[in-house]
Amino acid sequence: MKPDTRGLTREFCKLTNTSSKTALSWLKQYDFDIDLACLQWAEKESKAEAEKSIHGLFDQFKSSEDADLIDFDGSAKLFETLGVSFEDPETLLISYLLQSPNMGEFIREKFVQGCSTLSISNLSDLKNAVDQKKSLWKSDRALQKAVYIYSYPLACDKGKKNLSTGIAIELLQVLLKDFFPLLDHWVDFLQNSPIMDRALPKDTWNELWDFSLYTKVSPDCSDYDFEGAWPTLIDEFVVYYRKQVLNLSEYL
Incomplete structure (x- = not known):
């Protein structure tokens, strides 16, 4: 019919x-x-009405020189409004949630996408979402890993793809302090390695997450697989750790 x-x-x-x-x-x-x-x-x-509200939220913190950018000062104001300081690790979580391209910056398009994904349309929604994610971040391994992986490109100098080892160490001491039993030894190893004068490879950064989980199960690395797909720098660390720290003569 x-x-x-x-x-x-x-x-x-x-x-x-x-x-x-x-x-x-x-x-x-x-x-x-x-x-x-x-x-x-x-x-x-x-959806259109919510997106309009998100643009209004962005405009509260936007740069006076670029309407599509929240610059460092605007980010500081945003974090302060959310009860977070630049020194807090939660800034990394917020940067991940709102798709910040560089530390201390947010761009309109990605900010709107991030807020839309979280069903955020106003400042109150944003505060609630951040509080919920902060609580979840303490126990959700998938979220922890996502923030960890995101932090490498986030912390790179603008326009660069590689992260200096010095900055990487500072981030690792924030992101892995509760998850990596050998973190202090890893930092000592890096600080006494030629890698300090270069960038820490992104694949090493990414794989270090899984290695940190492995060391919680096998803190002496006794069954570490040198034939596995671990980055060379992690292989070298295991040799250093078992020989120099654990004083084991048979470390391979």
């Missing part, structure tokens, strides 16, 4: 306050199922 296109169009116009042309086009997308069409329209309008 052919649908009453005129009647449905009039009804859609009445319910959504749209033009006949828009109503007809929208109804066609959903085979003139007016209930489904109205539902999808309402969701679209709700």
